[in-house]
Amino acid sequence: IMVDSASLQFVSPYAFEAMQKVDVARLAALSDPELRLLLPCLVRMALCAPADQSNAWAQDKKLILRLLSGVEAVNSIVALLSVDFHALEQDARKEQQLRWVQNESILVSQLQHGLTLEFEHSDPLRRLRLALSELLAIMNKVADSNGEFFLKSSELFESPVYLEEVADVLCILQAELPSLLPIIEMAEALLHVRNGEWFLCLLVANVPDSFSEVCRGLIKNGERQDEESVGGRRRTEALRQLCQMNPSQALNIRAMVVEECHLPGLGVALTLDYKPDMADEAVSPLVSYVSGLLLGTNGKVRTWFSMFIRNGQQRKRESSSVLWQMRRQLLLELVAILPRSRSTHVPNDTDMDSESSSGYSGLREEHVVKASALLRLYCALMGIAGLRPTDEEAEQLLQLMTSRPPATPAGVRFVSLSFCKLLAFPALVSTPEQEQLMVMWLSWMIKEEEYFESAAGVSASFGEMLLLVAMYFHSNQLSAIIELVCSTLGMKIAIKPSSLSKMKTIFTQEIFTEQVVTAHAVRVAVTNNLSANITGFLPIHCIYQLLRSRAFTKHKVSIKDWIFRQLCETTTPLHTQLLPLIDVYINSILTPASKTNPEATNQPITEQEILNVFQDGGKVRSQHTITTQLLILYYILSYEEALLANTKTLALMQKKPKSYSPALMDQIPIKHLIRQAQGLQQELGGLHSALLRLLATNYPHLCMVEDWISEEEVTGTLPLLRKMLLTSSSCKYSQTQLREAFQNVLSGGPRLLRILEHLTLLSAGDLIPYAEALTASMGLLLEDGVSRRILQTVNKLWILLLLWVMTVNALQPLVKLLRQQRYTQNDLMVDPLIVLRCDSRVFRCPPLMDITLHMLNGYLLASKAYLNAHLKETAEFERQAQTVSNLGLSGQPDTPEVTREELKNALLAAQDSAAVQILLEVCLPPPQEDVQSAPGIPMRKQVGDTGAGQGAQGEREAEGGLLSDLREVQCLICCLLHQMFIADPNIAKLVHFQGYPQALLPLTVAGIPSMHICLDFIPELLAQPQLEKQIFAIQLLSHLCTQYALPKSLSVARLAISVMGTILTVLTRAKRFAFFMPTLPCLVSFCKAFPPLFDDVMSLLVQVGQVSAADVTTKARDIDPLIARLQYMRQKPQEIPLSESKYSLRKRSAEELGRADPDVQLCYQIEATFMDIISSSTQAL
Secondary structure (H helix, E strand, O other): OOOHHHHHHOOHHHHHHHHOOHHHHHHOOOHHHHHOOOHHHHHHHOOOOOOOHHHHHHHHHHHHHHHHHOOOOOHHHHHHHOOOHHHHHHHHHHHHHHHOOOOOOOOOOOOOHHHHHHHOOOOOOHHHHHHHHHHHHHHHHHHHHHOOOOOEEOOOHOOOOOOOHHHHHHHHHHHHOOOOOOOHHHHHOOOOEEHHHHHHHHHHHHHHHHHHHHHHHHOOOOOHHHHHHHHHHHHHHHHHHHHOOOOHHHHHHHHHHHHOOOOHHHHHHHHHHHOOOOOOOOOHHHHHHHHHHOEEEEEHHHHHHHHHHHHHHHHHOOOOOOHHHHHHHHHHHHHOOOOOOOOOOOOOOOHHHOOOOOOHHOOHHHHHHHHHHHHHHHHOOOOOOOOOOOOHHHHHHHHHHHOOOHHHHHHHHHHHHHHHHHHHHHHOOHHHHHHHHHHHHHHHHHHHHHHHHHOOOOEEEEEEEEHHHHHHHOOOOHHHHHHHHHHHHHHOOOOOOHHHHHHHHHHHHHHOOHHHHHHHHHOOOOOEOOOOOOOOOHHHHHHHHHHHHHHHHHOOOHHHHHHHHHHHHEEOOOOOOHHHHHHHHHHHOOOEEEEOOOOOOOOOOOOOHHHHHHHHHHHHOOOOHHHHHHHHHHHHHHHHHHHHHHHHHHHHHHOOOOOOHHHHHHOOOOOHHHHHHOOHHHOOHHHHHHHHHHHHOOOOOOOHHHHHHHHHHHHHHHHHHHHOOOOOOOOOOOOOHHHHHHOOOOOOHHHHHHHEEEEEHOHHHHHHHHHHHHOOOHEEEHHOOOOHHHHHHHHHHHHHHHHHHHHHHHHHHHHHOOOOOOHHHHHHHHHOOOOOOOOHHHHHHHHHHHHHHHHHHHHHHHHHHHHHHHHHHHHEEEHHHHHHHOOOOOOOOOHHHHHHHHHHHHHHHHHHHHHHHHHHHHOHHHOOHHHHOOOOOOOOOOOOOOOOOHHHHHHHHHHHOOOOOHHHHHHHHHHHHHHHHOOHHHHHHHHHOOOOHHHHHHHHHHHHHHHHHHHHHHHHHHHHHHHHHHHHHHHHHHHHHHHHHHHHHHHHHHHHHHHHHHHHHHOOHHHHHHHHHHHHHHHHHHEEEOOHHHHHHHHHHHHHHHHHHHHHHHHHOOOHHHHHHHHHHHOOHHHOOOOOHHHHHHHHHHHHHHHHHHHHHHHHHHHHHHHHHHHHHHHHH
């Protein structure tokens, strides 16, 4: 006789919890049938010696004995426990070994009757042997099955009469022989017999601590898809029964299922069985669980559960299938939240107008969140797991999607999800009635969008999404619609573009024509305080797409005012759509929508509107508008760059959009804004880097490396600590007080210094009101007796403000100031050398000279950018005009661009070289200055300045100790020249080909580290036909060899000596004197730097001496036998007496004959050079 496990009594959760906690009072309350199932554990507990020797346990043990005393079955269990289990284990192990060889049983001899009868007539020991033999046989077969499921038919486990006795035997065997019968292997074996789940529950109930271990073992050994096989379903049912016995652990077991990715049906079944203590009204456990699996971040889990859904659909609908149980439960939850009066009847137009119509009653507010969760879950089931909804499910889903929620943020979210689900699964709308229902619902969405946005208090409503989808349909951007749907639903769904054809027709022909879309978009209100914190689809997304598709220009709708208003309504953190919006807007201004209609462009923002952003009653705008100012700056710079980039296209169309005037750019505090943006980089996203890129291209003078380094000194840690001393952010001195202090700079220097020191504690933004007073008074600092500290403080403040044009105008010479001549930014970019046409006293005031050099460097860079832009801006239009004028003519040379480019490069080179030459001239001491201040002489105090304005310099030099103003100015100039030479080595080449005073060579070679590049072009300079250039090259080389004693210098010096020897043979007498008199002393430097050149130099000197002496003898002049002395000195230099008196005498002789014949002078110069070389080589030894 068979018995179904469903008719058997399982251990109740109450009884299991009592066993877990050994709650004797609860155990006493159990009925006899319930207690019968737990007897094996209780009898062992009563008979075995306990580890707990406390009085409490002793009392509990007495209660257990009293509980057991009236139960008849206890005696049979006591008899089972009286067996020698050690001997039984030995026999069992021997049997396992023999079965591998002889397939014989030691535990059980030949059976006379069936297994059940034998069990009935056997003593306790034999009963144990029978059960153990049967169990080991099943366990061995499981081990050999390689995972294939089988159901073992066994009388012992199927007879309803002896099930309880067999269960007792199994529990006792596992408890007494745990090493032979591990509980996990035993549990695995019981799955392969009938009533196995019942035996398993009793086994675990009698060993309650093993619950988690058994469950984890069964799950680990389980199938990936449990509903695919009988074994999987039996395993799932067994674990389900275990969790019903211990419901508190059901969720933990479900977590194990997900962790192992085994038995998906069990996870769903446990969720269906789960009854939470406090029901969550918002979302049910089933929706939460399945949504977590399909929408979580674990791709492995998603694939595993999706396979469960797909495989489950392939089988016929079964009421016992966990998948169909899940679908039924979800459908019940969906129907439960539908508006009660919803039906499939489609009301007529009169019903549509009545909001109280029974066919269109609204979704209740408490159901909105649950409805959204259900929609997302069905999207995931259909889009990710491939669920094919039944007709009933599809109908109810459509009813839910087209219901009307209340005007709350959750309601807005629900409508957005419903709309995206319609787009993702258009097959849900299959009949004309359903299509009409959808169209009416979409019309309701359009009608109610504004009300929902205002009532719900959200900035991102579903109206923008409708508009955006309509625009995508019109521009046939189906992939963008798919991306939008996936983004809103929060999942990646495979949507075929072809499936959207029906929706496209409805949108473009019935609901939203392109003209309606455009007209509606421009009336949409801008988003107040737009920032990245506002998520969802906003009006800006719609405008962006319409701009991209050129809908505004096509239908002649002005969008400029809307964009400007939205830019003014922005704040940090910056919304990611703002920069793309500006870029596409600029493109729509410059590029016509079609070639046939070149006038179809948008209007640019006017200059007055831009100025209004940066000016507010003459005051600096407050901090919260910095985003708007930066965006407008980005717009202007991007517009100008795009204008240049599209010059060729615009010229072909004979269209020249207007550029923003230089006067407008002069009024925008670009540097101040960039500083502000630098401190807000995290909140501005990519705006700061985009602005830097545009500035580096168009305004290189505003992003020089020196500026950033100087700012670090002003905005670093120490200045920050000093600023903490400020009790208030406002300055306690007025602009008038600053002007008055400047006027009394000589008598009231300390007061001016106090004001300036206080200004250094202010930020750049707070300093702007003082900018005019500061720069306008800079000329007063050139007077005598101004403190050096005042000058340095002004320099520091200027670095913060960088007021270029105002400073240039303030430092003009007195004559220009009286004429009130004022330069503009444009003037300075066209002619950067205006900066150096300042008051001459600036050239001996190092702090102000530092400012001047900074401006010069900046305007030289700005001039390059300006000329490049000007060339690019005008070249295409001029070429186009020339093409038109030459139409019909042939043979016209097409080279105007090349000529213009060459002229531009020549102009830039002339500017740079002129600036360098002027600066080098500044380095020369005026005739009035002391001879000791000559360049190259070690630094010393200069006090002998005379002339206009030199008294103050004398005082400052006296204060400066060993560092004179001239030397400091020279150092500043050398630093700038070094940067210019490194940036463009051609400048260095051009300047040295032009030449400059020989007196400056020691300064330039020692003070400009990059002068070594001159070694590259000195051979070319030596090859020039002009004698003065050859002389300059040799003099320059002599200093370079001393400064850079390199192999390259040696080879160039050898070449120079060879060139001098060659020149000797071709020069006339007059030119020979002019060439060798300044170059002969250079040979001394060659020999000092490179002793191996000694022989070559001596040979050259002898040759020059022979030629000069020959000319002297032809005139019958009786002078010393020069040639003989030179040959002797060359052969035996060590024997030449080098006494100071003789050398001095020789030198004096040359000076006395200085006004004599040039050849005589040259002879004595040669001999003096000989002596210098020998002297230097002897000293070196």
